[in-house]
Amino acid sequence: MRPHIESGPVDTKSYNQCVDLYSDRVYRYILKNLKDADGAKDVVQDAYARLWEVHDTIDLEKSKSWLFTTAYRVMIDGIRKNSKQSPLTEKHAEPIHSTGYSDLQEILNEALDLLVPIQKQVVLLRDYEGYSYEEIGEITALNPSQVKVYLFRARKKLKDYLVSMENIIG
Amino acid sequence: MDHLDGILNSLETESLQSFLVLNPDLSAELESMSSFQLHVPDSIALSADMKASMKKEELEDEFIIGMMESDNRAGISLSSEDLLLLYEYEKTRLKADSKILFPDHESLKKNDGIVIPLWVKVTAAAASLFFAFLLISPEDVDRSYQARGPEIIKWNYAIENIQKPIQLASEEQSLAPVQTIEIHERPLLVQEKVIPKKESPPLAKKEKDTLQNKAPIPVIEEEKILTQELPEETPKQVIEEPLFVQENPSVKSHPHHVPVSSSLKEGKTASSALDILKKVTANSEILAIQQVNEGDPYIEGFLFLGSFSLSVKRKRK
Numbered sequence: 001m002r003p004h005i006e007s008g009p010v011d012t013k014s015y016n017q018c019v020d021l022y023s024d025r026v027y028r029y030i031l032k033n034l035k036d037a038d039g040a041k042d043v044v045q046d047a048y049a050r051l052w053e054v055h056d057t058i059d060l061e062k063s064k065s066w067l068f069t070t071a072y073r074v075m076i077d078g079i080r081k082n083s084k085q086s087p088l089t090e091k092h093a094e095p096i097h098s099t100g101y102s103d104l105q106e107i108l109n110e111a112l113d114l115l116v117p118i119q120k121q122v123v124l125l126r127d128y129e130g131y132s133y134e135e136i137g138e139i140t141a142l143n144p145s146q147v148k149v150y151l152f153r154a155r156k157k158l159k160d161y162l163v164s165m166e167n168i169i170g
Numbered sequence: 171m172d173h174l175d176g177i178l179n180s181l182e183t184e185s186l187q188s189f190l191v192l193n194p195d196l197s198a199e200l201e202s203m204s205s206f207q208l209h210v211p212d213s214i215a216l217s218a219d220m221k222a223s224m225k226k227e228e229l230e231d232e233f234i235i236g237m238m239e240s241d242n243r244a245g246i247s248l249s250s251e252d253l254l255l256l257y258e259y260e261k262t263r264l265k266a267d268s269k270i271l272f273p274d275h276e277s278l279k280k281n282d283g284i285v286i287p288l289w290v291k292v293t294a295a296a297a298s299l300f301f302a303f304l305l306i307s308p309e310d311v312d313r314s315y316q317a318r319g320p321e322i323i324k325w326n327y328a329i330e331n332i333q334k335p336i337q338l339a340s341e342e343q344s345l346a347p348v349q350t351i352e353i354h355e356r357p358l359l360v361q362e363k364v365i366p367k368k369e370s371p372p373l374a375k376k377e378k379d380t381l382q383n384k385a386p387i388p389v390i391e392e393e394k395i396l397t398q399e400l401p402e403e404t405p406k407q408v409i410e411e412p413l414f415v416q417e418n419p420s421v422k423s424h425p426h427h428v429p430v431s432s433s434l435k436e437g438k439t440a441s442s443a444l445d446i447l448k449k450v451t452a453n454s455e456i457l458a459i460q461q462v463n464e465g466d467p468y469i470e471g472f473l474f475l476g477s478f479s480l481s482v483k484r485k486r487k
């Protein structure tokens with residue numbers, strides 16, 4: 001269930017409320033992408049610092065979406081600047097399969113890394129935060145139809161991977 | 171090959187044909203090449219049924235995924251195959267790990283600060299300048315000292331045991347008539363207060379001798395020792411002149427630390443004023459001296475030595 005937050009400008013109190021409500025979520029989302037706790041922490045801090053800079057011009061109701069959008073862009077900028085990390089446009093390398101899997105989510109997380117990055121973003125935003133196609137589109141700068149297509153392809157890939165892994169494991 | 175691909179124009183085609191007439195072996199080879207065709211094996215050719223099947227499968231996936239993503243599934247009946255497919259797709263739904271938390275929420279939070287409007291800041295700055303101007307009135311500024319430029323120094327002294335000369339003054343007041351001179355920051359503004367002789371008990375001879383042998387202490391008045399002559403009719407006596415230079419009690423933080431201050435007068439330098447201070451506080455210990463940066467407009471032309479009390483004895487001829 002989504003936490004209820006009233007509309008209106010973001011003041012100090014509501015800003016701190018945004019920290020309590022969304023910082024863990026944004027952190028999880030970024031950490032899932034970067035797989036680097038320090039990097040994810042930096043991105044979240046940067047996003048909140050930017051929110052504070054413009055807090056008097058932002059509607060509180062939109063603060064969550066604004067935070068995710070900003071965090072996503074900060075993350076993309078960071079990845080682009082850091083040449084050591086693979087850019088999001090590249091496909092991730094085939095992961096080395098571990099010898100055993102504890103549960104379905106572990107396999108699914110591995111399958112997630114096989115997706116094209118934009119597909120991964122769409123799935124994460126959809127499943128982690130329950131965003132609609134329109135909201136995901138706002139965050140990732142896509143239109144709802146593109147979001148739907150990316151989500152469809154991502155689901156299909158994930159399903160095929162799970163089926164193939166089930167066949168391998170027996 | 172260009173002829174087979176059909177990209178030769180009419181002129182080139184005519185020249186090619188005339189060439190082939192002259193070379194029949196090449197003509198036969200070209201004919202065999204033109205009759206070659208690739209044959210798609212039946213095993214990999216997609217039949218219409220397969221295409222339809224793939225299309226159906228894709229449509230089914232799309233339908234199931236659409237259904238999975240939709241919140242409203244009411245009124246939709248699914249076959250067992252569709253249910254199985256839906257079940258497989260449901261497995262692809264990610265679950266956020268709620269154990270992963272941002273490590274430092276407090277670092278992100280902001281505190282309510284007191285927002286001072288700009289006009290308040292401007293008013294406060296103007297008021298500060300006004301009071302600074304009042305404190306440093308033009309008549310107090312030592313122009314000759316200003317001309318020397320970089321010796322604009324502020325001294326803060328914390329003097330311990332400064333009470334000693336005060337105690338001495340109190341002790342001697344009880345022995346002899348005392349003339350008190352109060353100096354308010356500027357030595358020129360000297361007020362004399364004569365205490366009647368009858369109010370004080372006579373001095374003992376030994377005490378008189380002790381006091382008479384003491385050398386006068388220099389005072390900050392143009393480096394002039396206060397050895398003023400009293401009128402002839404005044405009887406010969408030891409006079410104590412406690413000098414009170416303007417005190418600044420607000421900076422008096424400790425009973426044993428007496429901040430002293432004075433203004434630098436014309437003709438004085440920082441070092442000479444310091445020497446005077448050292449002389450008058452010979453029995454005391456200077457705990458701290460602080461030099462302020464040059465060019466501070468607030469103290470320009472002044473040497474603040476703090477406020478202090480001292481007794482000056484002088485002997486009538």
